[in-house]
Amino acid sequence: MExxxxxxxxxxxxxxxxxRxxxxxxxxxxxxxxxGRKIFLVRQDDGTYEAEECRPFPSQKQALGENKDEYQEYD
Incomplete structure (x- = not known):
């Protein structure tokens, strides 16, 4: 694969x-x-291409606590 x-x-x-x-x-x-996203095209063995993105885990938004509401407990 390329x-x-x-x-x-x-x-x-x-x-x-x-x-296309x-x-x-x-x-x-x-x-x-x-x-400036880190996106790569990967040529598959059958000649088709797929795109994949490389980014940090957890995303910066999560690391900064911007998604804190997602983990809120409810009574």
């Missing part, structure tokens, strides 16, 4: 082709690039 960053794949093939390849709109590719 792994390439979204930014590099877009540089080589353009946003429209990249979007993974089944999203071109605007989603543009937004992901602008926001």
């Amino acid at each position: 792994k390439i960053s979204l930014a590099e794949y877009v540089r080589l093939n353009g946003q429209v082709k990249t979007a 390849l993974i089944g999203v709109h071109q605007t989603a590719i543009s937004k992901a690039l602008r926001s």
Whole structure:
């Protein structure tokens, strides 16, 4: 399996082709690039591509306590 960053794949093939390849709109590719997300395209053995994102666990929002309401106990 071959792994390439979204930014590099877009540089080589353009946003429209990249979007079609993974089944999203071109605007989603543009937004992901602008926001600096760590997204990679992985070429599968059958020649198809899947996208995967690498991000910290827990997410920064959880680490900062912004989702504290999710764990609230109820009487």
